Amino acid sequence: MTAPPLLSVIVRVHNDQDQLRACVDSLLEQTLRRIEVILIDDGSTDHSAKIIAEYAKRDQRVRPITSRRFEPGSARNAGVARATAPFITFVDTSDTIPSAAYAHLVNTLERTGSDFAVGAVRGLKRGQSSRPAWVSEVHRVKRLRITIEDFPDAMHDVITSNRVFRREFFDERVGPFPTGVTSEDHALMVTAYVRAKSFDLVPATTCNVRIREDPTSIWQQKHQFSNLESRVAAQDMAWEVVADEASPTVASAWLGRVLDFDLSLLVEFAIHADDEYRHVVRAAARRFTERADASAWRHVRVDRKLRLALAAVGEWVLADRSIEYFRVNGSIPPTRVVDGRILADLPEDLQIPTSAGLFELGEQQTSLAACIRKVTWQANGCLEVEGWAFIQGVDLSNSTPAITAHLINSATSERMELDVRPFSSPAITRWSNHANHRYDAAGFRLSIPADALARSDVRQSTRWQLIVSADADGVTRQGAVHSLVRSGIAMRMRAAELSSLDQPHRVVPLMDDELGFVVQIRLDRLRATALDYRGPRQLGGTIRILRPLASPLTRVVARQNGRTVVKSRLIEQPDGSYGFAISLPVKDRPVHWDFRVLDERGRLHRVSWPSEPDHGTEIGGYGAGTARWRRSPRGFVQLSSRPALLSAHSLQVSEDRVIVEVLLHGADPAILEAALLRSALLSVPADRVEAAPAGRHRLVFAVLASQWGSGVARPLPTGTYSIVVPDELGGELSCGVAPDLMETMPQEHLTPNHGVTLARKPGADKLTIALRAPLTEDERGPSAQRRLAQWYTESNFVAKEQVFFQCYRGEFATDSQRSIHDELSRRGATLDLVWGVYDRSVDLPEGARAVLMGSREWYEAIASSKYLCNNNDFDRFFHRRSYQKFLQTFHGYPFKSMGVSFWRARELSAWLIDYECRRRTDAWTSILVPASFCEEIYRQEYLYHGEVLVTGYPRNDVLVNAGPTVRRRILHRLGVSPDKTVVLYAPTWRDTIATGDWSAKFFDALELDVLADALGDDYVLLLRGHNFNMREGVLKASHAQIVDVTRYPEITDLILAADVAVLDYSSLRFDWVLTGKPVLFFVPDLADYLSARTALFEYGPTAPGPKLSTTAEVIEAI
Structure with missing residues (x-):
């Protein structure tokens, strides 16, 4: 007989064919089968x-219902009426549920007896996952059997699909769903919080919310008037419950959330809406702001306060300017402290006559920000802790905060004061990511005397929580430390070593989910007194009981991913200890096992590592078939089988070299000769391998390399590099980090060619070597850039006879800028030719001088050059001086919407569109266009009235002038034989798979390996991704006949090299037709592409070749 269901899952479906299967599949794949x-x-x-x-026929657990109510509330109520299980949940078709989510939530409720349980959510858009900011706060720690009085911020989470209710509670105290409104769930979720005797919050993700590309979900339709009325009505309904049934504290927290999030978002929509929409938002803003008292406003960020105040009085243009100001300048603007209050220091046009309280940043927005960077044990037994603590929004440029710290016993509240030693570092401000404030002076170092915490009278394990207080300009904030620098020792901080086997406790620094950084005094129950390696895969040892157990011990177990792999019987010894022997399965790859002891009741117990002075921290062998005992960072016994291990013990950085001293276990050192320094973009072989003391070797890597056969060694491009070595089993070894070296990380170095960060990869003991442009400390980070931009704006510069060139984001010196540079050089122009470059890897034309983007020298060059030539726009800091001429060349024939058309499609306001046009047209003194029909397009789209040069693109001159020797030279640089037929595939980026403002995934609908195989050895495929794809990393081109030329600097070279092109919507098609060579268009997503980004004119006539949709069609056409 089939057991009745434990959980009823109710899904309302309305025209959801595209996402329905993914949703239902995730439900039927739950580990909770009932x-x-x-x-x-x-x-x-x-x-x-x-x-x-189909699903109902396939799985008896699916129960269909037909409804004609056409709105969510009624449909869900119909589902509740049919539900038979003691627990109930609701899911939207755009959601998927992680496989263990329902088992976790139901098990939690059965254990706690609470009325409902809520898990975290994760947003999924364009293949990228993210967590809303409120998730990190609401679900940071597990909170069981709490009430809304205990944690009012729970009401930030009013998602429906991430929770499970007790059916009885839902029926009697919460439901039914309201009908006739579309935001019916908001009020019900608030009601559930207020009326629950207790509820549970868990950190585990229990719902994936897919943010649809089409705006069809209810919550994505906030800008529609009908949806607006329902949302406001739902908030009013929720307010009635909160005002009548909740405490003032809870009511203030909920009201603050509505003001800060819901209504503030509606104000954004109202700016672009009609008067009817604005009238409803204005009335709601007035109504809710009148309900808010001082305690409610403490929950609201200052930018939200201002927009709501302006909306409430109908000042929509000012509200728009306010929103744009904070979007550009960050949610924490420049501030000043007056009588202990932190006030926004806004520009004059936003200094509106209103209550001074609206300019005040509340305690939540100006909370203590604290972080631990390093945790190390000193020879005197003290724990040295290095970190920082500052008050967000209080600038420390001209002051030093008073930082104090103490430990508090979480069980007894006993307090221990700590001596704090301040220090200063620009890394603190960079970590904050704040543009308007400096926090360099917020560093602290402190020593924790472990012996004073671990006294002989300690009878139970306890945790001492670190509390840090910062006082600056009369403002004080205090709190625990919940953040760590993840790229160093902090995430792998080590327990203190035992002085002897008889020591009953360990001192363990760790990060507690709830308390933050703590020092744990852990009284161990079980300790290994001996561990030994007895031969291939054979290990053994002895375990002693230090504290009584409730049930006798029976076996030792080795577990992988929570699953027991090996068990072995314990044998009691005459002295009361237990001996064991264990045999591990053979593995030819690294495997780690958790080691546990099982008692008669089925409980698993950790085993503490023996005294380190006598046993070290590792016991066993390396090589095929071997295994090792390892001490975990927290001092427990672990098992590992690792055929070979490569670890870094020291590093040296110079202008042209990185030298890594490594120790290799379990493999022939000869394999080190094949070591690679590898990033997502390229791999660099080791220059040489040198013997070093103590069986180590030095891997010497040049950080200069010649690319594309140029013969000129240039600094390696920006990227995060790792060291890998091909192993003897056909795989590869990644270089790890030895514990002593890890304690020094992250390390920062600056050479003339690179800024270098040596670090541990977060989540792994893997060495990373991050190379970047060699900007100084005064040039790195948002705050430094804001100060330099201000210096640029406020300073006077002497005009220089020089041309400043820049292309794209500075990764290349190319396009029409390169051609103009070359022509000026050919004519012998007496001008300095300066290029803004992303880093020093950029290959520059002869006679060029590079300035690093973001450097003081870069700002100075932009300000002092008489002539500016760019194919993109400068950022907002830029303003053209009276002595300057700016030629804007753009970087491709116009086709996709831009300027006014693009901004209107994005629903920018008339004021903002006017501003965006003015900041460009005030900068440009001339624009260059490739054809006469383009002139009117640019004039219309940018409201431009200046000079237009209809010259064609200078970069394209070579396409009609180059001889056959040019093609041979290019093919030689590419490593392609001239007798091959060369196919250029150059797809553009898609808005629908963009991952950022300047990055996108590669459009991979064309099966490149299939294409290369079908064409055969006589063909070579040049794969040219868009610049946006390059910023996502290397493209997957594994076939021998495919050459990834995405980073090749000159697109015109590739046009000349290729015999045929496969293109799509890129403006490259306009350049290609100048050659007269054949071209195909692979456009399987033509309709989708043109709907996502409207075109300025019809596509078909601009694509003079067959329009293809499959790989097979492309093969046949070629």
Whole structure:
């Protein structure tokens, strides 16, 4: 007989055929098998009903319902009426549920007896996952059997699909869902919080919310008037419950959330809406701001306060300017402290006559920010802790905060004061990521006397919480430390070593989910007194009981990923200890096992490592078939089988070399000769391998290399590099970090060619070598850039007879800028030719002088050059001096919407569109366009009235003038034989798979390996991703006949090298047709592409070749 369901899952379906299968599959794959899935087809006109029927036929747990109510509340209520399980949950079709989510939530409720349990959510968009900011706060730690009075901030989470209710509680105290409104869940979730006798918050992700590309979900339709009225009505309904039934503290927290999040977002939509929409938002803003008292406003960020105040009085243009100001300058603007209050120091046009309290940043927005960077044990037994603590929004440029610290016993509240030694570092300000404030002076170092905490009278394990206080300009904040620098020792901080086997406790620094950084005094129950390695895969040892156990011990177990792999019987010894022997399975790859002892009741116990002075921290062998005992950072016994191990013990950095001293275990040192320094973009072989003392070797890597056969060694490009060595089993070894070296990380170095960060990869003991442009400390980070931009704006510069060139984001010296540079050089122009470059890897033309983007020299060159030539726009800091001429060349024929058309599609306001046009047209003195029809396009799209040069692109002159020797030279640089037929594949980026403002995933619909195989050895495929793809890393081109030329600097070279091109929507097609060579267009997503980004004119006539949709069609056409 089938057991009845434990959980009813209710899903309302309305025209959701595209996402329905993914949703239902995630429900049926739950580890909690005893569920019923109630699918309500609410008037769908697509294939949703057919899909529901398929699932109902396939799985008896699926129960279909047909509805014609056409709104979520009624449909969900119909589902509740059909539900039979003691627990109930609700899911949207755009959601997927992690496989263990329901088991976790139901088990939690069965254990706690609470009315409902809520997990974290994760947003999924364009293949990228993210967590909303409020998730980190609400679900940072597990909170069980709490009430809304205990934690009012729980009401930041009013998502429906990430929680499970007790059916009885939902029916009697929460439901039914309101009908006739579309935001019906908000009020119900608030009601549940207020009326629950207790609820549970868990950190585990229990719902993946897919943010649809089309705005069809309810919450993505906030800008629609009908949805607006429902949202405001739902908030009013929730307020009635909160005001009538909750305490003032809870009511203030909820009201603050609505003001800070819900209504503030509606103000953004109202700016672009009609008067009817604005009237409703204005009334709601007035109504809710009048309800808010001082305690509610403490929950609201200052930028939200201002926009709400302006909306409440109908000042929509000022509200728009306020929103744009904070978008550009950050949510924490420049501030000043007056009588202990932190006030926003805003520009004059935002100094509106209103209550001074609206300019005050509340305690939540100006809370203590604290972080631990290093934790190390000293020879005197003290724990040295290095970190920082500052008050967000209080500038420390001209002051030093008073930082104090103490430990507090979490069990007894006993307090221990600590001596604090201040220090200063620009890394602190960079860590903050704040543009408007400096926190360099906020560093602290302190020593914790472990012996004073671990006294002989300690009878139970306890945790001492670190509390840090900062006082600056009369403002004081205090709190625990919840952040760590993840790239150093802090994430692998080590327990103190034992002085003897008889020591009953260990002192363990760790990060507690709830308390933050703590020092734990841990009384161990079990300790290994001996561990030994007895031969291939054979290990043994002895375990002593230090503290009584409730049940006798039976076996030792080795576990992988929570699953027991090996068990072995314990044998009691005459002295009361237990001996054991264990045999591990053979593995030819690194495997780590958790080592535990099992008692008769099935409980698992950790085993403490023996005294380090007598046993060290590792016991065993390396090589095929071997295994090792390892001490974990917290001082427990672990097992590892690792055929070979490569670890770094020291590093040296110079202008042209990185030297890494390594120790290799379990493999022939000869394999080190094949070591690579590798990033996502390229691999560099070791220059040489040198013998070093103590069996170590030095790997010497040049950080200068010649690329594309140029013959000129240039600094390696920016990127995060690791060291890998091919092993003897056909795989590869990654270089780890030895513990002593890890304690020094992260290390920062500056050479003339690179800034270098030596660090540990977060989440692993893997060495990373990050190379970047060699900017100084005064040039790195948002705050430094803000100060330099201000210096640029406020300073007077002497005009220089020089041309400043820049292309794209500075990764290349190319395009029309390169051609103009070359022509000026050919003519012998008496001008200095200066290039803004991203880093020193950029290959520059003869006669060029590079300045690093973001450097003081870069700002000075932009300000002092009489002539400016760019194919992109400078950032907002830029303003053209009276002595300057600026030629804007753009970087491709116009086709996709831009300027006014693009900004209107993004719903920018008229004021902001006017501003964006003015800041460009005030800068440009001339623009260069490739054809006469383009002139009117640019004039219309940018409201431009200046000079237009209709010359064609200078970069394209070579396409009609180059002879055959040029092609041979280019093919030689690319490493391609001239007798091959060369196919250029150059897809553009897609808005739908963009990952940032300047990055996107590669469009991979064309099966490149299949294409290369079909074409055969006589062909070579040049793969040219867009610049946006390059910023995502190397493209996957594993086939021998495919050459990734995405980082090749000159696109015109590639046009000349290729015999045929496969293109799509890129402006490259306009350049290609100048050659007269054949071209194909691979456009399987033509309709989707043109709907995502409108075109300025019809696509078809601009693509003079066959339009293809499959790889097979491309093969045949070529």
